[in-house]
Amino acid sequence: MADQLKHTALLVIDMQKDFLDEQSVFAVPGATTILPSVINTVEIARNRGLFIVWVVREHDPQGRDVERFRRHYYGSGKPNPVSKGSKGAELVEGLEMKEGEYKLVKTRFSAFFNTNLHSLLQGMGITDLVVSGVQTPNCIRQTVFDAVALDYHSITLLSDATAAATPKIHHGNITDMENVGVVVMRVDEWGGL
Template identity: 65%
Template sequence: MADRWKNTALLVIDMQKDFIREGSVMQVKGGKAIVPNVIRTVELARRRGVLVIWVVREHDPRGRDVELFRRHLYTPGKVGPTVKDTSGAELEDGLIIKEGDYKIVKTRFSAFFATHLHSFLQTSGVNKLVIAGVQTPNCIRATAFDAVAMDYPSVTVIVDTTAASTPEIHAANILDMKNVGIATPTLQEWSEDDDF
């Protein structure tokens, strides 16, 4: 089993309290519902010997590394979303970085943009990606499309371990990804089928 999955990595994207918790300015409405499935996906990946990579946002307290359209959320005297070393930047309860996992910090939608993810995957012998997390039209889609553009031969987005602000937005973006050759199984399908 481990040989079958040795060239595969699971990217768990932005499953942080500021994106999941109710009342957060950055809350993804469908995020809380997928937490149990993300936990199961991580557990299954580890059993298969899949490299688990936690992709998170950690921002400067002044928001100097945040997209222009979000900088208004980082004002003096106010803690903005996913500021490094704040509780909002922590992984949601039940999600734990374990020995052998890896963590990548990003400041934009794609996990590949201005990070060392691609070189880390290459040196780790990874050419197959499985993606889970939030949110579907932004960080999930941007990462998946960049992986396709960089010719990763296998890119999978597990449909019920990803979420958006509405089911309609989620479904539309899953369809767009499927249309460019990204595999879009459910967690049940991924757990039963060795083709993903």
């Protein structure tokens, strides 16, 4: 197990205020319920010495780098969610990046799309991933499917440290990920390994 831990990274995806604050246009309903599980996941990962990647969205306030279907949220007098330097782009209270951990900024659903994540992980000898955060059908699923396509040896999705708009959407997407070989477990199961 100790050898495998050297090759494992935890991805904490989009645990930012604009995704958890119910007043935000990007809020994921019920996402705040997973916060204790995500906090626990990060502590387990730190205790095991895992490499932790904080995957966050940060957009230009004018929306020039946001997906076409979301551009109407950006510009003067608009909400400008998860804009670079904004309060909404900060990690939610209870989570903080520590020295030695890595912040990866993305502008699309997948943490691999148009970022240096794969080369970073390859350079560190990472072959196994553990995934937590929001939202299951979008950023979680896209990242996981890209990791599958990139032939990561093992991908573990923590079901109670990930969330979607509804339990039905969450569980349907988890089933799809299981069908492509993703290991799904609860944080307490993973922590007990």
